[in-house]
Amino acid sequence: MDKKRPRTRIQMKNTAAIMEAALDIFSQHGFRGATLDLIAKSSGLSKPNLLYYFPSKEAIHIELLSGLMETWIAPLRALDPQGDPITELMSYVDRKLQMSQDYPRESRLFANEIVQGAPRMFISISEDLKALVDEKSAILQTWSDDGKIAKVNPRHLLFSIWALTQHYADFDVQIRAILDGHEEDPFEEARHFVHTAFLRIITP
Amino acid sequence: MDKKRPRTRIQMKNTAAIMEAALDIFSQHGFRGATLDLIAKSSGLSKPNLLYYFPSKEAIHIELLSGLMETWIAPLRALDPQGDPITELMSYVDRKLQMSQDYPRESRLFANEIVQGAPRMFISISEDLKALVDEKSAILQTWSDDGKIAKVNPRHLLFSIWALTQHYADFDVQIRAILDGHEEDPFEEARHFVHTAFLRIITP
DNA sequence: TCGCATTTTGACCAATTGGTCAGAAACACG
DNA sequence: CGTGTTTCTGACCAATTGGTCAAAATGCGA
Missing domain, CATH: 1.10.10.60 (Homeodomain-like)
Structure with a gap:
């Protein structure tokens, strides 16, 4: 082949x-x-x-990662500089959480890889992803400067969105174990919590 | 032995x-x-x-996990029901972030284990950790009911604290790759961001 | 220093695992 | 059908790896 x-x-x-x-x-x-x-x-x-x-085994893994990478960062790519800042950011948050719910395996695949130092995808992170983050951070920065959103470090804002939304996929077992007896579906309450949390963070 | x-x-x-x-x-x-x-x-x-x-190899792993578990959850255990709610929560956040900075290996050890379904520590999560979270959640709930902190789901609030702070340890490579050329030490800005973020989330 | 208990090691083993290869089977098509 | 190509498989291999064991080395109190 x-x-x-x-x-x-x-x-x-x-x-x-x-x-x-x-x-x-x-x-x-x-x-x-x-x-x-x-x-x-x-x-x-x-x-x-x-x-x-x-x-080889490694070839399968690489093919898998590179094939999924684009899908994985698509929501960020879709962030529209022309749209309303708050709306754009909140719908990015929503879509990210939705992806954690719909594609937990993909989230865990990347988590596994990155936690162990990303030995097989460091390039695509430090080049492709970095370029995209640089581009979108600039947009967030203008929004912030213009007072459309709160004054926050754009890159760390993105980190926090990733951290919080992907946590629901990556740490699924822990979350379900702790929520046992309190909530049936973690994502229901998660959607509400994450929404209000980020609304508070980014509202000027 | x-x-x-x-x-x-x-x-x-x-x-x-x-x-x-x-x-x-x-x-x-x-x-x-x-x-x-x-x-x-x-x-x-x-x-x-x-x-x-x-x-056996497994025995080493188990001994390591169980020996570290208590240290790992100590900050939450220290949350004082008698203290000032905002101060208590913010210093919990600070200490959690400090642990990510000082003990990234421990953070990654647990992350590795949980992402893969926690096959070797499900018990301690679903029993010890759950009990602690139940206890502290009740405190957060009273604070929330009394209007001392914002009305948020206490368990998801804890999840968000874990997610955000541990993200800086677990995804360290990704963060450094993306921050390359912008920040020397991620934790400096992280401390500021995380602080203001949670202050906004929990302030009534 | 003697003698016993603790500690350490080289040699070895069986199971797992990524990968190869020659040939068989299935398929496509004139 | 016949034939060349694609697809598939059983048998096999070498390296890795978790673990064992008998014996050697070391530590240590009397």
Whole structure:
């Protein structure tokens, strides 16, 4: 498989199955904890067949990360400089929390990777993501300077949005254990809390 | 080594060296990614000698986690129901952030474990930690009811404090990569941001 | 210094795991 | 059908890794 993109129907189906299985296994066990046997079983293929489509375990992981990166940062990319500052920021917060709810595996995949020093995605963070953050921070800075939002450090504001929203995906077990007997679905109350919290933070 | 606590001077020295090395290795690579050889080399002992002091890799990990758990939740335990609500909460926030700065390895150790479903510490979370959170949440609730702090869900408030402060330790690489060229020490600005953020959230 | 207990180690083992390979099976198509 | 290509597999391999063990080295009190 040295072709860049899947061509035949079989290739499409199998690479998709591998990516799905890999997301499951890698997000649950981390890179080192995941085994080719686990991914093979989960995808319904044999181990040698896995390696027919991808040259190595690391190649699967890299392909997975780079394929998901764009989706993951899409909400920030969508932040509109022309829109109303408060509305734009709050809907960014909402969408980020929604992503934690809808794609917890993706969140954990990145969390696993970054907590361990991002050995396999440092480049895309320090280049692609940094460039995007630089761009959007400038916008937040103008909004802040113009008194449209409170005077806060734009980068740390973004960190806090990531931290709070992704926490609900990454630390899901802990949250559910602690909320046990109090709330059925953490995300219901989370949505309300996160909304009011950030509204207070960014309102001038 | 079936003795509960180290007795001789040699035992004290070596178990301490093992714990220190284990913290280093486990927090950096996660449980599966850490190897006995790595821990052995880092502690200056031979692998069989490691296993003279601890029966297994898992035993080292468990001992490490349970030994650190109490230190980790100490700041919350110190929250004083008699003190001034705003002051108490803000100093809890400050101490939590300080711990992220002073003990990032401990933070990452727990993060690694919880992100992967806390397979080796679910009990202490769902029992010890839950009990503590239940107790402190009740205090926050009275403060909230009495109008001493804003009306917020106490448990989610705690989650947000954990999320934001620990984010600076757990996602350290990402933060430094993004801040590169803008801030030398992330924690300086972090302290200011986190402080004002939570002040806004909890002020009635 | 003697003698016993503690500590340390080299050699070794079995299981796991990422990866290879030759050939079989399935498929596409003239 | 026949044939060339794609897909798939069982058998196998070498490296890693958690753990064992008998024996050697060391520590230490009397």
